[in-house]
Amino acid sequence: xxxxxxxxxxxxxxxxxxxxxxxxxxxxxxxxxxxxxxxxxxxxxxxxxxxxxxxxxxxxxxxxxxxxxxxxxxxxxxxxx
Amino acid sequence: xxxxxxxxxxxxxxxxxxxxxxxxxxxxxxxxxxxxxxxxxxxxxxxxxxxxxxxxxxxxxxxxxxxxxxxxxxxxxxxxxxxxxxxxxxxxxxxxxxxxxxxxxxxxxxxxxxxxxxxxxxxxxxxxxxxxxxxxxxxxxxxxxxxxxxxxxxxxxxxxxxxxxxxxxxxxxxxxxxxxxxxxxxxxxxxxxxxxxxxxxxxxxxxxxxxxxxxxxxxxxxxxxxxxxxxxxxxxxxxxxxxxxxxxxxxxxxxxxxxxxxxxxxxxxxxxxxxxxxxxxxxxxxxxxxxxxxxxxxxxxxxxxxxxxxxxxxxxxxxxxxxxxxxxxxxxxxxxxxxxxxxxxxxxxxxxxxxxxxxxx
Numbered sequence: 472x473x474x475x476x477x478x479x480x481x482x483x484x485x486x487x488x489x490x491x492x493x494x495x496x497x498x499x500x501x502x503x504x505x506x507x508x509x510x511x512x513x514x515x516x517x518x519x520x521x522x523x524x525x526x527x528x529x530x531x532x533x534x535x536x537x538x539x540x541x542x543x544x545x546x547x548x549x550x551x552x
Numbered sequence: 553x554x555x556x557x558x559x560x561x562x563x564x565x566x567x568x569x570x571x572x573x574x575x576x577x578x579x580x581x582x583x584x585x586x587x588x589x590x591x592x593x594x595x596x597x598x599x600x601x602x603x604x605x606x607x608x609x610x611x612x613x614x615x616x617x618x619x620x621x622x623x624x625x626x627x628x629x630x631x632x633x634x635x636x637x638x639x640x641x642x643x644x645x646x647x648x649x650x651x652x653x654x655x656x657x658x659x660x661x662x663x664x665x666x667x668x669x670x671x672x673x674x675x676x677x678x679x680x681x682x683x684x685x686x687x688x689x690x691x692x693x694x695x696x697x698x699x700x701x702x703x704x705x706x707x708x709x710x711x712x713x714x715x716x717x718x719x720x721x722x723x724x725x726x727x728x729x730x731x732x733x734x735x736x737x738x739x740x741x742x743x744x745x746x747x748x749x750x751x752x753x754x755x756x757x758x759x760x761x762x763x764x765x766x767x768x769x770x771x772x773x774x775x776x777x778x779x780x781x782x783x784x785x786x787x788x789x790x791x792x793x794x795x796x797x798x799x800x801x802x803x804x805x806x807x808x809x810x811x812x813x814x815x816x817x818x819x820x821x822x823x824x825x826x827x828x829x830x831x832x833x834x835x836x837x838x839x840x841x842x843x844x845x846x847x848x849x850x851x852x853x854x855x856x857x858x859x860x861x862x863x864x865x866x867x868x869x870x871x872x873x874x875x876x877x878x879x880x881x882x883x884x885x886x887x888x889x890x891x892x893x894x895x896x897x898x899x900x901x902x903x904x905x906x907x908x909x910x911x912x913x
Contacts, residue, residue: 503745507852508755509756509757509852510754510755510757510823510824510827510852511827511831512852513755514824514827514828514831515831517828518831518832530821530825530828533824533828534820534821534824537754
C-alpha cells in the first residue's frame with residue numbers, strides 16, 4: 472500500500488467519524504483547525520483507523536497524533552512494514 | 553391492625569435483591585418513615601422504610617435473597633398483636649377462608665348510593681367499608697389510566713435502551729436520596745489553547761488538570777467526597793474521579809481510581825486508556841465502578857454557558873465544566889448534596905479550583 476492509498480483510507484475515515492462527506496481533509500489538516508477534533512472524536516478516529524488497517528497504536532503514539540500527515544506517516548513507516 | 557412491608561420492583565430488570573442490613577430487632581418500636589432495612593439490587597442500595605407506627609417483626613433475615621412481592625416485615629400496634637399474628641397467621645388464613653362472610657350495613661349503604669349491586673359486592677368479595685373504598689379507588693384509577701392511555705395513543709413512542717433505562721433509574725434513586733443544589737463560578741479571560749500548551753494537555757481536555765486539583769482539594773473538602781445515609785455522613789478514604797462519556801445512547805462514567813496518587817500526566821494517560829476502552833466497548837465493570845466524585849465536561853459539544861449535572865449514585869458532588877473558546881470563558885458548576893455540604897463550602901471549593909487553575913496546581 473502506498474502513501475496515497477493510505478491517505479485516501481484515512482480521509483474516508485475522517486468523513487465517517489465526523490459524519491461529513493463534504494469535509495476537506497488534506498495532509499496538513501490538524502486538531503487545532505478542526506473544531507470537532509476533540510479527545511472523544513480522536514479516540515473514535517484512531518480506533519476506526521486501527522480497525523481499517525488492522526494495526527494497533529501504543530497509547531503514547533495515539534495521543535501524539537494531531538495531524539493527518541503524522542497519522543499517514545506512522546501507518547506507512549511503522550505499522551504496515 | 554397490622555400492616556405489611558412488601559418488597560417492590562426497584563429497577564427495570566431487577567426482580568430480586570439481597571437484604572444487607574436490618575436496622576431493628578424483632579418487636580422493637582418503629583416510626584413511619586424510619587429505615588427498617590437496606591436491600592441491594594444489582595444497581596443500587598435501597599432503603600426500606602416503615603409504612604406505619606408500631607412494633608416490627610421481620611419475615612426475612614440478613615443476607616437473604618428476596619423477590620418482588622415477598623414480605624419483608626410486619627408492623628403491628630402491639631407486641632401481642634404481632635405475636636398472635638405470627639403464631640396464628642396460618643390458622644387465621646384457614647379460618648378466614650372457611651368463615652362465611654356477611655356484608656356490613658354501612659358497606660351496603662355505600663354500594664346503594666353508588667348503584668353497585670349486591671351481586672357485584674359478592675363477586676368482588678367486598679364485605680367491609682375498607683374493601684368498598686379500595687374498590688371505588690381502584691375503579692377510578694382504572695378509568696384514569698384508560699384516559700391516559702387514550703391520550704398517549706396519539707403520540708409516537710420509543711422505548712429507550714436497557715442501558716438508558718438503567719441510567720435513568722440510578723439517577724432517579726440518587727436524586728431522591730439527596731438534596732441536590734448547584735453553585736457556579738465564571739472564570740473570564742480563560743484561554744484554553746494557551747492553558748493546554750502550558751500544561752501539555754491533549755485536545756484541550758482539562759480533565760487531567762482538574763482531576764489533579766480536585767484530588768488535592770478533596771482532602772480538605774471532605775464533605776464533597778462521601779454520601780449521606782440514614783441521617784449520617786459517610787466519607788470515602790479513596791478519591792475515585794469519574795468522567796462522563798456520552799455514548800449517544802446513554803452516559804458512561806469511567807473512573808480513575810485513587811486519583812490522589814497520580815500527577816496530571818499520569819491521569820492523562822489513564823484518561824485516554826479509559827476513553828479508548830469505552831469507545832472500543834472493552835471497558836470492564838471495575839473501570840466504571842465506585843466513582844466518589846464525577847466531572848462532566850460539555851465543552852467538546854459546543855460553547856455552553858453552564859449546565860447543572862445530576863449527582864451520580866453514592867456521590868456527594870459532581871463538577872460541570874463548560875468552556876467557551878470564543879468568549880475565553882470557563883464556567884465551573886458544582887452540584888452537591890446539601891445534606892453533606894453547603895453553598896458556602898461549595899463556593900470555597902470552586903474558588904480553590906479557580907486559584908490553582910490560574911496560579912498553577
